Amino acid sequence: MQQLLMIEDDARLAQMVGEYLERSGFTVTHALDAKAGMALLQDPQGGVPVDLLVLDLMLPDMDGLEVCRRVRAMPGEVGKVPVLMLTAKGDPMDRIVGLELGADDYLPKPFEPRELLARIRAILRRRSDGAAPAAKLLRFGSLEIDRDARTVTVAGQPAELTSYQFDLLIALAERAGRVLTRDQIMEAVRGRELEAFDRSIDVHMGRIRAAIEVDAKNPKRILTVRGVGYVFAKQQD
Structure with missing residues (x-):
């Protein structure tokens, strides 16, 4: 229980x-x-x-x-x-x-x-449901996402994310190179059907960037597609 x-x-x-x-x-x-x-x-x-x-x-x-x-x-x-x-x-x-x-x-x-x-x-x-039946580790340059342990490291250093932020990152990383709208992101992590509060996605993305980007103000991993949503870059450091 x-x-x-x-x-x-x-x-x-x-x-x-x-x-x-x-x-x-x-x-x-x-x-x-x-x-x-x-x-x-x-x-x-x-x-x-x-x-x-x-x-x-x-x-x-x-x-x-x-x-x-x-x-x-x-x-x-x-x-x-x-x-x-x-x-x-x-x-x-x-x-x-x-x-x-x-x-x-x-x-x-x-x-x-x-x-x-x-x-x-x-x-x-x-x-x-966070650990999907796919590769345990997702690696993008110095960024490593461990599905089973639900941990994220950058150059070997832990990146602190909430449970929801981890799920958002996984949703983007699994679809690297694909532009996702906010609705598609919320659908991917499930459970947000009660309220489509777009601003909450933006807030969380800012927190994720602060945790995994070298420079959160000039992101290289999670990119904003103006008027559409976000894309996780395939090619990284």
């Missing part, structure tokens, strides 16, 4: 959503604030092996964006845990910043528990 950690200061909402998710086959652990939630993630003794983190943006002791940033800085698999951010704010910039900090998805409040469940399943499905 997959384990979810919810960091949410609204105890009533957390209980309602937690019960719904547990009826849907998940185990849910709840923390009322950032300190308690991060302790559960970090503590190897009393902590929980989290498969996905549901993180509220507005917490009493720490901004959810800062929590996301700190989680991504944690070592090992803990730092790679998928993050679904809940936000009560209507400003798209809050969502963009969350994605830039490493969140895999977001859901504005108020929301239907059924939509939250669908998004959670989509994120976990992308992670479990």
